[in-house]
Amino acid sequence: MEWTYAGANVTVPRTADIPPQFRFKNSNGNVVQEILDLMDPWRDGENPVHTVELEGRELMPIVVPLNGRKAWWGIYAGHHANTPQASPFIKVNLSHVELTSMFTIELEGSVRSPRLVRAYPGEYIPPLPWMTSARQIPGGVQLCQKYWRKHALIFRQSAMKASAREPGWFRH
Numbered sequence: 001m002e003w004t005y006a007g008a009n010v011t012v013p014r015t016a017d018i019p020p021q022f023r024f025k026n027s028n029g030n031v032v033q034e035i036l037d038l039m040d041p042w043r044d045g046e047n048p049v050h051t052v053e054l055e056g057r058e059l060m061p062i063v064v065p066l067n068g069r070k071a072w073w074g075i076y077a078g079h080h081a082n083t084p085q086a087s088p089f090i091k092v093n094l095s096h097v098e099l100t101s102m103f104t105i106e107l108e109g110s111v112r113s114p115r116l117v118r119a120y121p122g123e124y125i126p127p128l129p130w131m132t133s134a135r136q137i138p139g140g141v142q143l144c145q146k147y148w149r150k151h152a153l154i155f156r157q158s159a160m161k162a163s164a165r166e167p168g169w170f171r172h
Contacts, residue, residue, distance in 0.1 A: 002024065003024060003032055003033050003036055004033070005036045005111070005114045006111050006114075008111065008113065010115070010116050011116070012024065012115070012116050013115060016116055016118065017119075018118065019119075022120070022121075031054065031057075032105060032119050034054070035050060035052045035103055038052055039105075044110045047106070048106070048107050049104065049105075049107075050104065050105050051102055051103070051123050051124060052103055053101050054101050054102070055101065056101075058099035059102075059103065059121035060094065060099060060154070061122040062120055062121060063125050063151050063152065063154070064152065065150060065151055066088070066090060066150055071089060071152045071170075072090065072152075072155060073086045073087070073088065073166050073167070074087065074089050085128075086167045087153055088151070088170065089153050089154070090152035090154065092154055092155070094154075097154065102121070103121050103122070104118070104119070104120055104121075104122060105119045125147075125151075126147045127144055128144065128148060129141050129144040129145045129148060129169045130167070130169075145170075148169075
């Protein structure tokens, strides 16, 4: 069994950016299928980003604003990119984090051959500047840098391998 969209099996590349708990067969993998079922068809040539409010659900976001706090730098251990690079993390008291009922999925390919490239709780989050997809979004790497200078992934010990320095894109 796999995720499906409009009767077609959804391919999930090895490099897809999906938090572990939302991957197929994991504790919240059904959330992705719920959203795929709610999506309107898209035209070939489009790469849809679809955000849905899951009424009655409260999900922990993966990204929060820095709000002047200093980020920690690390390699996201759960990231499936070929060569993940340093990303901003922040330690927060999880009981103070505002939960979200929103969930976003990003697809590419076609209606007959959809590929799920990203899925995460919350509204649209630009890719990290080092991700290949950062060059392909409207606004490109520059938009991603601007966003990630003000936001960070929520720190979880198991999700990060420490990195000594912030990357060059963060300083400029």
